[in-house]
Amino acid sequence: GAGVSQSPSNKVTEKGKDVELRCDPISGHTALYWYRQSLGQGLEFLIYFQGNSAPDKSGLPSDRFSAERTGGSVSTLTIQRTQQEDSAVYLCASSLDRAGYEQFFGPGTRLTVL
């Protein structure tokens, strides 16, 4: 019954390493979104999953970014060969089916690339 959860809450990595960020959406929510929030900025859309449909990847900034959603629930955002400009808070949100506008956010993962 809890809200959206994300792990880890903080991740520090070295430039060039790969990282995986996890999101557990609210049970029953079929839509899942990933956003990136740089320091002092708004939310930048990355990718959207809806049920079994092909994901909308139009916001992914480069081919180093990818995401999966297994079993229609948990999602993993992977960043390969991390760069310093990837440092940001990565937020996950979920929503019921067509009510995509009422998105519920997790606490985010703060990624720092050294």
Next chain:
Amino acid sequence: GQQLNQNPQSMFIQEGEDVSMNCTSSSIFNTWLWYKQDPGEGPVLLIALYKAGELTSNGRLTAQFGITRKDSFLNISASIPSDVGIYFCAGQPLQGAQKLVFGQGTRLTINP
């Protein structure tokens, strides 16, 4: 692409004062939402607006969906310390309706 211009970017007020912020766009949106983000947390939905001209209240918060569907405002009355945070507007565009477009946020600071 669609962009939301949110103003002001920051506000410094005294406790008890009223607050007003707005979002504008050159594009039409189907839905307007207002979120609040506390430090270290994800944004939390405050108010959702679904119809042009709609005025909705949630406690001390009042928001309106502009009649042109290109703007929205959020008012907070009698501010209290826990109102501190970043307020984001978000709009559901006509195209790509499942994706929200977010404003840059208004950072609210309250002096006791």
